[in-house]
Amino acid sequence: MYILYTLAIPLITAAICALFGRKTKIAAYAAVAGMTLSAVLFTANLFVATNATAGLDSFATAIGLSTVGLMVAYVVIVIGTLVTWFSLPYIENPGRIYYPLLLIIISATAAAVLSTNIATLYIFLEISTLSTAILVTYRKGRAFEAATKFVVLNSIGSSFTLIALILMFLNYGTLNIGSFGSTSSNAILLMSLFLLIGLGTKIGVVPMHSWVPDTYGEAPTPVSTFLAGTVKAATAFILIRFLFALHPALDVVLLFIAVTAVLTVGVGAFMAYTQKDLKRFLAYSSIEQAGIILFAIGIGSSAALTGGIFQIINNMVMKSLLFLCVGAIIAATKQRNIDGLGSLVTKMPIVAGGFLIGALALSGIPPLNGFISEYLILQAGFDKGGIYPALSVVLLVLTFPMFAAYIKVFQRVFLTVDQKIQAPAASYLSIYIILPIIILSVLCVLMGIFPTAIIDQINKLSLALLGG
């Protein structure tokens, strides 16, 4: 139970940050301290539970959670902590709202992942959405436009999610996801579609994706990092939990999801290739990643769900890494146009290394973590039979433009020699910027080389979700 209290620390810290008001330096250090404390306590709890006689599974069951849910929430807190560290040198004038809202979003996202009650889950999702909408306006000017698109489209998504959740309550007579029984196939079809539109909008699934590039492009980079890397992946995890709590899952719904996923990958990959702005490029690549996760859901087998949930955890690490690298570039050069950058490999070698690792991991290159999860998903697609092998081939082909785009951007930003680009000032290479990049790069490698422990846990959840 103590592990749940660690989620309250960011909330308490948010209140402290709000109290400090204009003393922004104190608020910033309080936020860093609070998030670090939360991450350390979460780690300690998990470590103790893992080494106890009963093990992590019994620990999670005792507090009514799944082990994988705990793992996803843990990654949310860790990435949230790294994003808060990154904000310290990056956000020069945080004002009154930046840190309180950032901490609320982190806390609400972790709590949503852990929620087993549909009412509390809706509350945490909404808190996260509304806080994000306000935080997106932080840079003012064009950010207002991005915030408008974000809040209008996500509120439409919220309405659909709310209706889906109410239909679940009416059909199953309980608010507890774990207690859902079975119901008519028509009711499942309706709930699945509302859920897919509602949560799909928050994930950025085509055609509800138009807010994604604008929001990720205009929000402060640490916020974009947390949204693209963590909030989106956590929402995908919630979608999996809900969709497969509706028994029995309908083949027609799964096929619809798989086709939508392929479309999402295609739109994300091709649009990413054409982008000149680094953050919009990453925003479209995150749409492509959402498509890959959605494809795993569409296949619907236990192997696919294992790959999909592993991809969700990987996405949190890989996407956050790339966004933080881009943030470091923007902080150092004040430039986010790809054509205005060049030869940064010698000036920012750690950032270049981090970007390369993140890009290769997202492209599914072995031995990095993205390879394992994407391989599992595609393999499950080929094993499923029917139209799925063909869809898997199309998906694979559609990921090539994305890989080409990563190579193009890396070559242009880091390798092309351009005398016009000024060397970044040393002050920008703060340890709070570099350390998160190093940690996430190492995680990409370690999770690729030693994936077994995580995959074993995810496999148990996948089997449980499918009633196995």
Added chain:
Amino acid sequence: METVLAFGILWVICAVLIVILSDKWSTLALLALNLIIAAFLFTENDLAGALVKAALGILSPIIILLAVVRTKQTKPRFGKLPMSAVALVTLALSYAVAFSMQSQFPPGRTTETYALIALFGIAFLILVSQRSIFKLLLGILVLENIGTLLIAWGENTALLAVVAEVFVVLITLTIALIALMDFAEYGSIDSNKLINLRG
């Protein structure tokens, strides 16, 4: 059944008025819709739901009205006559869809389900046909009202109703606030003029 039918017709009329009228008057139509839903919940013996809807349901229209008077009315994409015609076509299509699915409706809720599907159709029409950010917000609130009416179908749902209504107010507040920021930046709340980020 007659009571439900009468209320259903009133809901749909209010929703259609939101499509046709200006921002200010359509906000008043939403206020009327919320109050009519509160009265309906009262007649259904859902006292808690009726009180929640009556108390919190007036907040959203008030917030929108306060924001609307600080902005300029957006020129509608279509005139009143074409919009009325499209609203009627939408209603006809909604009823056709509802009729085709009637056998699947929950027992004893046929009339109400017809009204909900019609409301859904009109909410969809608002979201796809309107330029003003406030009109889009009103479309979202019509969708949320469908949620409110569905909650009333369950038992012991007072807490759920409060949660949903509180978030409706918070969503309204957030969108209204951001619309005012847009107005300060662009001098308009026309969503079609928010094109600086396209590309």
